[in-house]
Amino acid sequence: MAIKAPESFETELLLLHKPHPQDAQTLFDTYTQDPEVTRYLAWKPHASIDQTLEFLERCQRVWARGESCPYVIERRKSGELLGMIEMRLEGHSAGLGYVLAKAHWGKGIMTEAAQALVDWSLAQPDIFRVFAFCDTENVGSARVMEKVGMQREGRMRRYFVHPNLGGEPRDVFMYAKVKD
DSSP states (O other): OOOOOOSEEEOSSEEEEOOOGGGHHHHIIIIITOTTTTTTSSSOOOSSHHHHHHHHHHHHHHHHHTSOEEEEEEETTTOOEEEEEEEEEETTEEEEEEEEOGGGTTSSHHHHHHHHHHHHHHHSTTOOEEEEEEETTOHHHHHHHHHTTOEEEEEEEEEEOOGGGOSSOEEEEEEEEEOO
16 A cells, blocks of 8 residues: 655644745755755756756656655745755655755754654554665764664665765765664
């Protein structure tokens, strides 16, 4: 049986919602073109808003096919777009990936967004594991995972290519939170 994720989540400070093409300009201006923000991601900084628009169109396609659930992170009170978080439902597991505009780093925003998805995932009867990984040098991302109750399971050697750090696979730390 396929699990269907909600189209939005609301937390104390945030609204997580499906991305829309009209988000492209704001996301481009705030983070998709920022080399510091994209340093540890699977894609290079966007050179134009067209790349951000193509990405948002991909988000709509994966939602429609039920492959993945990307959410824009929005501040509830102001409507300001802050970044994105994605949940991939894979059998009995949910995988997370996320990105946040640099101006909002260190303020608990990603922890709050990730906590909502971790809590929802583990409340589903057929999901037993929520996992994510980060480059061994990405201290901020590791800290987010720890704050939402994920435990470091180990180091995956030569696991992931971060194109902004070169063409060779790099070591990552694998984190997970599981049902007992």
